[in-house]
Structure formats: structure tokens, C-alpha cells
Amino acid sequence: MVMDSNGLQTRIERMCIERGLKMTGQRRVIARVLSEAHDHPDVEELYRRASMLDARISVATVYRTVRLLEENGILERRDFGGSRARYEATEEGDHYHLIDVESGQVVEFTHAAHAELLRRITAELGFDLVSHRLELFARRLPDVPEEQTTQVAQTERKGRSRP
């Protein structure tokens, strides 16, 4: 399954080096876990995955690393309604999340017009948009014929949720 890990730098590791972050063994492992994650894991899950690659990593280090990466713009923290923060690698181009209220599955999507609209609204309120957050909570429709209008990228789900 996982193949591209034999010595090659992950994208995130590369970004760390670019920013002059000290690359320790545990950071390399966490970077790899994050690069290979195409979902939105929370710290506990990251810890679990990292531990499988190297058992001598502590949760504290995961917390510290995740914070460091976030401060350096490499990671982004998300809140999908559960009690813990979830993370995903920073990508180019805004994308949003739609959370299936039934399964917890997260669907990513982009929508340029929307981003533009937000910028306009913000300006009209007399502000300059720094960042924004948008989450849609929705229920899957029984059946819908595809109608390519919006580009969609799917992501796996994880964990529980609890309002």
C-alpha cells in the first residue's frame, strides 16, 4: 500500500526544511503521517499513526509539532463539531468542507465564486478579509445524477462526533 516512503522527503518535511525547522526523527515521522493522510485526523489519531511507525513518540510531541506546523502555515486546524481539533496540510487554493451529518464523512470542495463573494462582503463592511471558515453540514440526497459544475474532491472520514 504505502510505497513512497523509502528515503524520500515528504512534501511537509520539505516545507519544514525550507522554513529552517530542525528536523528530528519524530518530526519526520509526523510529517510523513501528515503527508500521507488524506483525511482530517485529530491529534489522537495522528499519535496512533505515528506510533505505528515509531513507537517512541509521545502525544506531547504530536501536540507540540502540530502547533509548530500550524504556526508556520504548514498545517491548518479545523473544527468539524467534535470535541477535538482536526488537522490537514495547507493546500494552495481555498477549499471548503461539507460534513455528512449522518456518517461524519467529509467532502471537500472548492468554489471560486464563493471566495470572491466573501471578499466583497467583507470590503463592504469596511474590513479586509484575513481568513475565513466555512463548513456545511448536510444530509446525502437519495440519488443525484452527476452534473459537473463544481469540482469535488472527496476525503475519508474518521472518529466520532458529538454535539
Next chain:
Amino acid sequence: MVMDSNGLQTRIERMCIERGLKMTGQRRVIARVLSEAHDHPDVEELYRRASMLDARISVATVYRTVRLLEENGILERRDFGGSRARYEATEEGDHYHLIDVESGQVVEFTHAAHAELLRRITAELGFDLVSHRLELFARRLPDVPEEQTTQVAQTERKGRSRP
């Protein structure tokens, strides 16, 4: 809005009764605090305000009440980036929040076109929109030449608590 505080029921208290919730003294007090609040207080702040009206209320009760009200659709929980949850009475008509990243001030606004856009996007993804969350984090512009294009309803306020 605020109707009265002498002997009249507040809007929230009325909603509680409608839903058959037992009205205790503390719930009445909390309902009143919430009805009179036009900002987005967190539990600690609600507790502070409630305590001024009736000193024998405990934080635990505020937490319990706030949860109860949220479960009954009377209150909505918000997350504006701080560490604690903030609350506001459920209103008709979606409105959004813009948080001034410098002062923490919250500006509310509505934008029908935006709500409609979200519904369309959701449908295109094969879902039915249940609810959504949007927060803009922005910085105030030095100078604002007015030019009304979007209908904007401001309901700003924010409170660094300090009696």
C-alpha cells in the same frame, strides 16, 4: 428584542414553556440574561451576569441550562476562535459573523445571495443542506468610503468582561 425585565416573560422563557421545559428560578434568570444579551457571551460571562441577578446560581447549572437550550433549538453555540464556546439566541434568518482579528469585536451581517449560493453548492454535491457555519476573520480598514451595495445589518458588540 428586549421587552421588559420586571414581571414579563422573556422571549426565551416563553420558548422554554412552549417546549414544556420545567421553569425553575435559575432557568428564568438565565433566560433573562440571554434575552437581554445582544452579544455572544461564553458560559463564564453568562454565569457572571446571572450571578448579579441571583447569587445562588452555580456554573454547573449554567452549563446544564445552556446545553438544554441548545438541544431544544433555543440557543446556538458558536466558536469564534477562543477557547470557550459562545452562545446566542436562535434568530429567524441566517446571519453570519465577522470577527475583528484585532479587537475581537463581532459584526453580524446577513446576505441572502450567499445563503442561496450555499444551498446550490450543496445540492450540486448531492446533499441537502442542514446547517452551516461561516465566520470571517478580518481587519478593519483605515477609512471606509460608504457605498451601499449589499444589505448589511450590523449588530456589533463584544465584551471584554470587566464590571
Next chain:
DNA sequence: ATACGTGCAAACAATTTGCGCCATG
């Protein structure tokens, strides 16, 4: 060499809960 990262456990902060007592419907 030396500043910085790490593990561990204790410390924290926000929120929840168990348990007798009390009030509401």
C-alpha cells in the same frame, strides 16, 4: 558545543457528572 526537542507526568482549562437536598408541575 549549544540551543532546542523530547518524554513523562503533573498542571491546566473547559465542561461534565455523582450525590444528597430541594422545588416544580
Next chain:
DNA sequence: CATGGCGCAAATTGTTTGCACGTAT
């Protein structure tokens, strides 16, 4: 007058931190 709420403090949960030691640059 029975059920459900309340206060209090102890318990949980997610996250942070102090300290002594280890390691990347």
C-alpha cells in the same frame, strides 16, 4: 408528592508545560 433540577466538589477530556536529558545543526 414524585420527578427532575440544583449546588458542590470531584471527575473527565483535550491540551499545555516544567524538568532533566538527548540530539540536530
